[in-house]
Amino acid sequence: MLEELNKRQQAILELAISTGSVTNRQVQEKFGVVQDTALRELKLLLKQGKGRSTHYVPKSDKS
Structure with missing residues (x-):
């Protein structure tokens, strides 16, 4: 990947x-x-939270 x-x-x-x-x-x-x-670049990560607290974490093999 x-x-x-x-x-x-x-x-x-x-x-x-x-x-x-x-x-x-x-x-x-x-x-x-x-x-x-x-935002387009962050699509490769897993979105967590909503609004101002939104952050992105690496996807695990299980996600």
């Missing part, structure tokens, strides 16, 4: 793995992208 990801997606996944989760705002700030781009 990792080979199918672009460099930004790989970096987002690595960030989520190393920190446990990542937010839309973190992706926007770290990678200099707009909200829609961040």
Whole structure:
């Protein structure tokens, strides 16, 4: 799966793995992208929470 990801997606996944989760705002700030781009890139992760508390975690093999 990792080979199918672009460099930004790989970096987002690595960030989520190393920190446990990542937010839309973190992706926007770290990678200099707009909200829609961040949301599109975050689709590879598992969404948890709603509204301002939404964060994204790596999908396990079981998800």
